[in-house]
Amino acid sequence: MLNVGRKRAQQRGLGDLGSLAWIEGDAERLTFEDNSMDGYTIAFGIRNVTHIEKVLAEAYRVLKKGGRFLCLELSHVDTPVFKQFVEYNV
Secondary structure, eight states, X not given: OHHHHHHHHHHTTOTTSSOOOOOOOOTTSOXXXXXXXXXXXXXXXXXXXXXXXXXXXXXXXXXXXXXXXXXXXXXXXXXXXXXXXXXXXX
C-alpha cells in the first residue's frame, strides 16, 4: 500500500516536496519522539491491529498539541464507545 500511495503522490506532483514520509512500522510501538508530529493518518489499520488502545495511545503520544489524527475505516464497529463515536461522525 505504501508503494501505491507513493506512486500516486508522485503522479500528482507531490513526491518531491519532502513533506511526506513513507514509513512502515508497528502502530503499537512507534519509533517517533513524543509530541513530534503535526498529523497522524492510518487507513484500514485499526481493524487490523491486536490492541486498538495501544495504537490510539501511540498516536496521541506522538502528536503535537493541536495535531490532527485522521483515521479511515470502513468496517462495522461493535465496541460501544467506538460505535458511538463512529455513529456521531457519520
